Amino acid sequence: MPPLTDDTLWAILNDELDDNTVNRLVWQGLGYCETENGWDNSAVATDWAEKYPEPPNFIESRPATVQLTRSILPEHKQLLKEELGFKGYTVDQLIPRLTRRATMANWLLSYRKQQVVGG
Template structure:
């Protein structure tokens, strides 16, 4: 896994990092661990395990992305702007895939801050 650096986060925002790697970065932060028998969710918060016993594909799942957004502390909601200077996507870029990537970056910024 790549480290959660500004460079990695920009690669996510710019769609330069593959979806599987982006998902795995978030899964790792949430506590999901891949084992030879499947997924170990014993380190994942109960609220996540209840809704997502297996790690969700955040790029494809709106409910999972909504849950991810809700789990970002209010104090960290502006980290995309404050830490990365991200100004958002243009109107022609407002597609679910990119906006979900931005949500994942926002969550990773909050996770990195802890």
């Protein structure tokens, strides 16, 4: 897995990192762990583990992406703009796949920030 750096986040936003890797970064942050026998969700928050015993494909699932958006702390909702200077997509780029990738990048940025400050 690539490190959770600004370059990785930009690669997500610029559609340079494949969807599977982007999903796996979020799954890892949520606590999902792949084992020989499937997925271990014992480290996943209860609200996620109950709704998604196996990690969802955020690119394909609007409900999962909505839940991901809601799980971003209010003070972290603008981190893409504040920390990365991301200005958003142009109107012709506003397709679900890219907007979901932006949500995932924002969640990862929030996750990274929480890890640095210890929660």
